Amino acid sequence: MTVETINTPLDTEDEALEPAQSTAKAVLGATVTLVALVVLWELLVREFQIPSWLLPAPSLIGQSMLEWRSELVTHSMVTLYETLVGFALAIAISIPLAVAVVYSPILQNTIYPILLALQSMPKVAIAPLLALWIGFGTLPKIVVVFLVCFFPIIVATTSGLTAVPTPLMELIRSLSASSLQTFVKIRFPTAMPHIFVGLKIAITFAVIGAVIGEFVGSENGLGYLILVSTSQSRTPLAFGSLVLLTVMSIVLYYAIALIERLVVPWAPRN
Amino acid sequence: MLRPSRGKLLFDGTPLLRPTHDVGIVFQEAVLLAWRSVLDNVLLPAEILGLDKKSARARAMALIELVGLAGFERRFPRELSGGMQQRVSLCRALIHNPSVLLMDEPFAALDAMTREELCFELMRIWSADKKTVIFVTHNIAEAILLADRVVAMTPRPGRIARIVNVELARPRTIAMEFTHAFQSYSEEVREVIYRGQAQGAGRA
Numbered sequence: 442m443t444v445e446t447i448n449t450p451l452d453t454e455d456e457a458l459e460p461a462q463s464t465a466k467a468v469l470g471a472t473v474t475l476v477a478l479v480v481l482w483e484l485l486v487r488e489f490q491i492p493s494w495l496l497p498a499p500s501l502i503g504q505s506m507l508e509w510r511s512e513l514v515t516h517s518m519v520t521l522y523e524t525l526v527g528f529a530l531a532i533a534i535s536i537p538l539a540v541a542v543v544y545s546p547i548l549q550n551t552i553y554p555i556l557l558a559l560q561s562m563p564k565v566a567i568a569p570l571l572a573l574w575i576g577f578g579t580l581p582k583i584v585v586v587f588l589v590c591f592f593p594i595i596v597a598t599t600s601g602l603t604a605v606p607t608p609l610m611e612l613i614r615s616l617s618a619s620s621l622q623t624f625v626k627i628r629f630p631t632a633m634p635h636i637f638v639g640l641k642i643a644i645t646f647a648v649i650g651a652v653i654g655e656f657v658g659s660e661n662g663l664g665y666l667i668l669v670s671t672s673q674s675r676t677p678l679a680f681g682s683l684v685l686l687t688v689m690s691i692v693l694y695y696a697i698a699l700i701e702r703l704v705v706p707w708a709p710r711n
Numbered sequence: 712m713l714r715p716s717r718g719k720l721l722f723d724g725t726p727l728l729r730p731t732h733d734v735g736i737v738f739q740e741a742v743l744l745a746w747r748s749v750l751d752n753v754l755l756p757a758e759i760l761g762l763d764k765k766s767a768r769a770r771a772m773a774l775i776e777l778v779g780l781a782g783f784e785r786r787f788p789r790e791l792s793g794g795m796q797q798r799v800s801l802c803r804a805l806i807h808n809p810s811v812l813l814m815d816e817p818f819a820a821l822d823a824m825t826r827e828e829l830c831f832e833l834m835r836i837w838s839a840d841k842k843t844v845i846f847v848t849h850n851i852a853e854a855i856l857l858a859d860r861v862v863a864m865t866p867r868p869g870r871i872a873r874i875v876n877v878e879l880a881r882p883r884t885i886a887m888e889f890t891h892a893f894q895s896y897s898e899e900v901r902e903v904i905y906r907g908q909a910q911g912a913g914r915a
Contacts, residue, residue, distance in 0.1 A: 606740070611736070612736055
């Protein structure tokens with residue numbers, strides 16, 4: 442891809458004005474609603490004197506997050522690491538495999554149907570088995586993340602690589618383009634927006650996968666922290682971990698969306 | 712691309728067994744590459760065929776100017792109207808200077824006014840650089856306006872029913888559509904097509 446494909450200010454100007462305004466409205470609306478809900482939560486907890494081990498007030502959650510900040514940061518880093526390594530591993534394996542499946546009729550008729558069938562298996566249910574096979578370190582968590590990310594990416598990539606419009610394939614064939622030329626110039630760029638759809642689905646699964654892995658057995662990570670603090674009735678800390686997990690998920694999702702905008706500026710936006 | 716169902720496909724007297732590079736193709740849809748600018752879209756066949764970059768670029772710029780898109784070289788397909796996209800795909804079909812231009816209902820997806828405009832545009836481009844154009848259309852008036860020879864085909868099965876030679880003077884004008892000669896050509900073609908069924912395909 443060349444530098445010229447990055448949007449000129451000219452074209453963002455005339456079409457982005459309307460959506461930008463409505464996005465700003467949506468963000469404002471959501472923020473106001475969120476603040477209102479948190480305030481309501483605080484008031485209800487105080488009014489009915491709900492014990493903090495059952496449902497802590499937002500203020501108490503904030504307080505305990507400050508109090509435990511260094512632990513929260515350490516455990517967040519562990520979960521983030523497992524998430525990112527598992528996700529990267531899934532990309533590194535599923536995209537080349539998708540290419541192989543698309544180009545090899547043998548793989549298409551042998552491995553791919555099995556992969557599709559395996560997709561419906563709940564991957565998180567393997568987590569205990571992974572603990573049995575590879576212990577309680579970081580690796581089994583990475584493997585769970587890998588498994589939950591692998592399928593959405595390979596499916597999206599495969600469908601993207603086969604999404605080239607028929608007339609375009611005919612045009613390319615009429616020019617006797619080589620397979621490599623067809624792949625580099627047509628197929629892969631066509632697949633890119635599809636791949637990013639898969640990546641965005643995968644990254645949200647990735648955080649869940651890491652937490653499930655930690656639930657099954659570990660000594661660190663936010664999933665571990667939730668488990669331990671609930672068992673010790675330190676519910677505010679569990680909620681604090683939950684807040685961080687949510688923030689992590691959202692930030693990762695938007696990081697992928699941002700990369701998508703830079704890499705595939707032609708992709709349809711929603 | 713497809714093997715002939717019967718008979719032999721000859722190209723300049725020699726049988727055609729594999730795709731030839733000496734044709735340019737325009738489809739019903741422009742099928743431009745969304746990630747390439749107008750100029751890079753036009754240059755695609757030149758890249759695949761490994762033509763000299765400098766001269767291909769110069770030719771692309773000249774073609775873009777010829778179809779009236781000068782100044783739009785750096786724009787992307789999504790910034791163009793349907794008619795403009797189809798002009799780009801015409802440039803792409805002509806970039807490697809093929810001797811035959813295949814057009815498969817190229818204007819069918821456009822509105823009536825753009826369609827008419829592009830017909831005259833095509834004739835103007837053709838008069839600047841005369842090639843054999845095989846133009847498939849369902850529009851009888853379009854066929855007669857553009858063609859020297861209209862090959863009328865029957866609907867299902869698609870067989871050649873009659874070849875009509877159109878002897879209208881060139882350059883052709885919109886006024887010719889209302890002449891007696893034009894009307895009688897049009898009736899001749901229509902009669903062949905509608906003899907059997909209600910639907911028809913025409914070829915020019």
